Amino acid sequence: MTAPAGTPGREAAMTVSLLDIQDLSVVIHRPGRSVAALSNVSFTVAPGEVVGLVGESGGGKSMVARAIVGMLPNGSHATGRVGFDGADVLRMDPADLAAHRGRGAAICFQNPRGALSPTRTVGRQLIDRLVTHQKMTGDRAAESAKELFASVGIRNPGRRLEAFPHELSGGMAQRVMISLATGCAPGLLIADEPTTGLDVTLTREILRQFRHAADTDGRGVLLISHDLASIAEVCDRVVVLYAGTVVETGPAAKVLREPAHPYTRALLRSVPDVNGGRVVPTAGGMPLMTAAPHDCPFAPRCAHAGEDCRTARPETTSLTDGWSLACFHPQETALFAPQEAAPASPSDPAPLPDPQGGSSVAPGASVTADNAEQAGRVVLRVQDAHVVYRSRFGSGGHHALRGVDLELRAGETLGVVGESGCGKSTLAKLIMGLVEPSSGSVAVAGKTVGKMSRVERTRAQMVFQDPIGSLSPRRTVADSIAEPLRAAKVPADARAAKTEAALSRMELDNSILTRYPHELSGGQAQRVGIARALVGQPDLIVFDEPTSALDVTVQAQILDVIADVASDAGHGSVFISHDLATVRGFADRVVVLYLGRVVEEGPVDEVFDRPKHPYTRALLGSAPRLGESRTAEVQLVKDLDEADAATGCALAARCPFVTDTCRSQEQTLQSYGESRAACWRVPELTALIGKSA
Amino acid sequence: MAALEMVPVVSGSRDGRFAKILIWTGGTILVVVALAAIFAPLLSSWGPKEIDPNGTLAAPGGEHLLGSDGNGMDVWSRVLHAARIDLGIAICAVALAVVVGTLLGMLAGYLGGWVDDGLMRIVDIFQAFPTFILALAVSALLGGGFVNLVITIAAVNAPAYARLVRAEVRTLREMQYIDAAKTSGASTIGIMWRHLLPNSLTPVRVIAPLNCGWAMLTLAGLSFLGLGVTVPTAEWGSMISLGTSDVVAGRWWTSVPPGLALLVCVLGFSLLGEGLQERAEARRR
Numbered sequence: 001m002t003a004p005a006g007t008p009g010r011e012a013a014m015t016v017s018l019l020d021i022q023d024l025s026v027v028i029h030r031p032g033r034s035v036a037a038l039s040n041v042s043f044t045v046a047p048g049e050v051v052g053l054v055g056e057s058g059g060g061k062s063m064v065a066r067a068i069v070g071m072l073p074n075g076s077h078a079t080g081r082v083g084f085d086g087a088d089v090l091r092m093d094p095a096d097l098a099a100h101r102g103r104g105a106a107i108c109f110q111n112p113r114g115a116l117s118p119t120r121t122v123g124r125q126l127i128d129r130l131v132t133h134q135k136m137t138g139d140r141a142a143e144s145a146k147e148l149f150a151s152v153g154i155r156n157p158g159r160r161l162e163a164f165p166h167e168l169s170g171g172m173a174q175r176v177m178i179s180l181a182t183g184c185a186p187g188l189l190i191a192d193e194p195t196t197g198l199d200v201t202l203t204r205e206i207l208r209q210f211r212h213a214a215d216t217d218g219r220g221v222l223l224i225s226h227d228l229a230s231i232a233e234v235c236d237r238v239v240v241l242y243a244g245t246v247v248e249t250g251p252a253a254k255v256l257r258e259p260a261h262p263y264t265r266a267l268l269r270s271v272p273d274v275n276g277g278r279v280v281p282t283a284g285g286m287p288l289m290t291a292a293p294h295d296c297p298f299a300p301r302c303a304h305a306g307e308d309c310r311t312a313r314p315e316t317t318s319l320t321d322g323w324s325l326a327c328f329h330p331q332e333t334a335l336f337a338p339q340e341a342a343p344a345s346p347s348d349p350a351p352l353p354d355p356q357g358g359s360s361v362a363p364g365a366s367v368t369a370d371n372a373e374q375a376g377r378v379v380l381r382v383q384d385a386h387v388v389y390r391s392r393f394g395s396g397g398h399h400a401l402r403g404v405d406l407e408l409r410a411g412e413t414l415g416v417v418g419e420s421g422c423g424k425s426t427l428a429k430l431i432m433g434l435v436e437p438s439s440g441s442v443a444v445a446g447k448t449v450g451k452m453s454r455v456e457r458t459r460a461q462m463v464f465q466d467p468i469g470s471l472s473p474r475r476t477v478a479d480s481i482a483e484p485l486r487a488a489k490v491p492a493d494a495r496a497a498k499t500e501a502a503l504s505r506m507e508l509d510n511s512i513l514t515r516y517p518h519e520l521s522g523g524q525a526q527r528v529g530i531a532r533a534l535v536g537q538p539d540l541i542v543f544d545e546p547t548s549a550l551d552v553t554v555q556a557q558i559l560d561v562i563a564d565v566a567s568d569a570g571h572g573s574v575f576i577s578h579d580l581a582t583v584r585g586f587a588d589r590v591v592v593l594y595l596g597r598v599v600e601e602g603p604v605d606e607v608f609d610r611p612k613h614p615y616t617r618a619l620l621g622s623a624p625r626l627g628e629s630r631t632a633e634v635q636l637v638k639d640l641d642e643a644d645a646a647t648g649c650a651l652a653a654r655c656p657f658v659t660d661t662c663r664s665q666e667q668t669l670q671s672y673g674e675s676r677a678a679c680w681r682v683p684e685l686t687a688l689i690g691k692s693a
Numbered sequence: 694m695a696a697l698e699m700v701p702v703v704s705g706s707r708d709g710r711f712a713k714i715l716i717w718t719g720g721t722i723l724v725v726v727a728l729a730a731i732f733a734p735l736l737s738s739w740g741p742k743e744i745d746p747n748g749t750l751a752a753p754g755g756e757h758l759l760g761s762d763g764n765g766m767d768v769w770s771r772v773l774h775a776a777r778i779d780l781g782i783a784i785c786a787v788a789l790a791v792v793v794g795t796l797l798g799m800l801a802g803y804l805g806g807w808v809d810d811g812l813m814r815i816v817d818i819f820q821a822f823p824t825f826i827l828a829l830a831v832s833a834l835l836g837g838g839f840v841n842l843v844i845t846i847a848a849v850n851a852p853a854y855a856r857l858v859r860a861e862v863r864t865l866r867e868m869q870y871i872d873a874a875k876t877s878g879a880s881t882i883g884i885m886w887r888h889l890l891p892n893s894l895t896p897v898r899v900i901a902p903l904n905c906g907w908a909m910l911t912l913a914g915l916s917f918l919g920l921g922v923t924v925p926t927a928e929w930g931s932m933i934s935l936g937t938s939d940v941v942a943g944r945w946w947t948s949v950p951p952g953l954a955l956l957v958c959v960l961g962f963s964l965l966g967e968g969l970q971e972r973a974e975a976r977r978r
Binding site for chain 2: 031032076077078079090091429432433434454455457458460461462464465466469470471472473474475480483484486487488529532
């Protein structure tokens with residue numbers, strides 16, 4: 001058994017640790033199978049310290065959180081110790097546990113709106129909590145509820161206290177959740193994926209709230225996330241979990257810049273970078289452990305694995321400064337070259353057998369000369385398209401798209417970015433003919449979408465956000481992939497041949513054909529989804545957030561596949577994402593949407609390196625960057641839901657550079673060099689930003 | 694060292710094994726009843742309508758295993774043969790109700806608009822009456838006989854399936870795989886048949902066995918009141934009805950055996966249905 005070798009770090013020596021997990025193992029017994037959810041996990045959290053707990057799904061992050069609040073699932077057997085303020089949470093009696101849950105450790109859940117009771121106002125829920133746990137009187141509680149709301153950055157707290165959970169946006173609900181958790185003055189605040197599902201501009205804001213809680217009130221914070229890059233900024237230390245084991249622990253800056261464990265490196269390399277840095281995928285997926293591992297669980301996916309990794313489990317060894325890791329072959333080369341994110345040394349793991357790997361992330365190289373004339377044809381033309389979702393009763397409705405113009409040629413890839421609610425998904429549905437334009441027109445390969453026959457409509461294909469949900473649960477993989485061919489009345493044997501061809505391009509084995517969606521992993525399902533889109537050789541493929549539901553390393557594999565597919569000359573691709581970095585990877589041109597309008601468009605490098613519109617600048621400034629400290633250029637002043645613009649520029653309410661002209665009149669797209677932007681203040685903007693900084 | 698001892702969290706909820714026991718028990722009961730129905734002539738020496746002129750209201754034992762009724766017909770033989778009618782009508786009626794209800798529910802749920810409004814108002818009318826009163830009215834209208842009884846009981850049960858499937862389809866039609874099917878050029882009928890039908894039947898699979906039990910009770914009730922199957926055809930409800938006066942006189946054997954048969958059969962369906970429901974829930978966890 002691996003004992004925690006040496007006390008981890010300085011912090012533990014300097015201050016008394018608040019949370020002290022030692023050698024924690026959890027095995028969950030279910031009829032027919034058992035799962036080793038955690039194996040010999042040890043780490044500490046000190047008061048005033050923010051510790052990030054990172055890893056992909058299945059790594060055991062949530063199980064750690066559950067163990068800390070004494071809520072392990074039914075049928076689990078735990079060994080080890082979850083020390084909290086001198087007591088052991090695993091062995092507490094129910095009364096102590098109840099007190100511990102409110103005042104000792106409090107959790108902020110991933111889905112804040114689901115964790116708030118829907119029929120009571122958020123103020124009521126907060127005040128109730130204060131009255132029970134803090135023994136406050138009603139008036140006193142109402143006062144401090146207001147203070148708590150203000151402290152998490154809620155404007156107009158008095159009014160927000162009266163709100164019901166469904167009236168709040170995701171960001172606002174997460175803030176309420178934080179105030180609920182901090183309200184009982186817990187020693188430890190646990191945040192389980194607090195920013196998943198939030199927009200980039202909000203993510204940083206929410207993460208700062210946790211840093212704030214640690215700095216001002218001296219709470220310990222355990223920040224759980226799958227995304228190392230985005231939380232690293234606010235963390236003091238990070239703990240990386242893989243298959244229920246701690247693979248690397250250390251100071252955030254150290255682990256982020258010079259990770260030594262191959263898994264941490266794989267994790268970081270899988271994240272696309274806004275600067276256009278290359279994604280290096282790592283093949284395979286996380287194994288499901290049935291018993292505590294006797295070897296290195298990462299060995300099958302690791303390029304550095306030797307015989308020793310497969311026969312013995314590496315002990316956790318301390319390096320310097322509280323940095324420790326469990327690996328026989330720690331890596332020492334820098335992950336990112338200074339300044340530029342260039343492909344790192346050749347010894348790095350890139351074991352994906354991909355013959356076309358070179359074509360992955362080179363936007364310019366997508367159109368080859370011999371396909372030039374085919375590549376020239378226009379495959380998508382959207383002209384002044386408006387979409388209004390009308391409510392069933394009476395007038396009114398939601399104006400989702402307000403005059404969008406797009407043109408796309410075969411061989412080209414168009415990136416569409418924007419925050420949630422900006423009309424990205426509506427645009428995808430519009431192109432696919434799933435919603436009708438209220439005015440304007442959409443044509444795929446020269447034919448108006450509304451007037452197409454069923455077979456003609458298969459000329460445009462879509463890859464969906466939820467890989468498993470986009471496959472019919474009771475249809476086999478073969479059936480799903482062949483669906484577009486069935487509509488085109490392709491005979492059965494030709495169907496089978498084409499299906500297999502599409503499948504082999506996705507590097508999937510034929511044995512998968514007879515399986516059902518629930519038997520697939522997320523990555524496999526998305527490959528099947530892409531195969532379905534490809535099989536009929538369409539003119540246009542729309543990728544609607546194809547990787548946002550996937551784990552980081554799987555995301556990198558799928559992005560690699562998509563980059564290859566998108567570079568085909570035969571069809572055009574539209575790639576929709578809220579994540580700017582993934583778009584930068586392989587789009588030729590990019591369109592930035594804001595509240596149903598195109599606010600900026602142009603060649604991808606132009607827009608990303610020399611953004612014109614304040615909104616684009618704000619988005620780029622909020623995107624996490626690896627291996628460098630960021631400089632936020634533009635900070636939007638409010639959340640999206642608070643900004644309602646009746647006239648004038650849609651961004652007026654949130655823009656720091658707003659003028660009276662912006663409030664009264666809307667600017668149309670104007671050319672600035674290679675790109676176009678819709679903003680009155682573009683010419684002065686560089687000077688304005690210089691002044692404010 | 695305290696840290697080395699294991700801390701178990703006790704499993705509070707039932708697991709798949711419980712479901713398995715329920716399904717097996719229910720299934721076994723129904724198989725036994727079905728076999729008894731099929732091999733009824735081999736299991737009894739008397740015919741179901743055969744009258745023993747010398748032995749009216751004979752006590753159990755002797756020539757008649759479970760005695761004979763007021764008409765001199767063998768109770769054991771009639772109980773066995775009645776299983777054919779009861780089981781047959783109940784299963785056929787539920788099958789018909791499932792087919793009709795699913796079809797209506799799918800049309801209403803997927804097409805929406807006035808189709809939905811129209812179909813659902815009709816369903817409302819059916820559901821506005823208490824089930825048994827409606828069954829009485831329909832059977833009074835149609836009369837007895839195997840086919841008419843199947844139609845009667847199906848008509849009473851179909852609206853529930855229509856609602857169930859409609860609700861299911863309304864959720865399913867918003868799923869991404871339906872959008873995926875549309876963009877793959879599937880026709881409306883194709884989407885309904887290939888994607889909505891197989892996915893919307895999950896709750897129906899659970900409800901249908903339970904429903905068979907209720908259908909059996911409805912049939913017995915109708916027959917008891919003289920609207921269903923009538924003497925001399927063997928049916929449990931009418932047998933109980935015929936034997937009510939005998940019970941007062943202490944001759945329990947004319948009505949207790951058919952009553953027990955009914956109980957066991959309905960229990961079988963209930964266990965099967967409950968088991969399927971448990972299994973569905975266990976899988977969801």
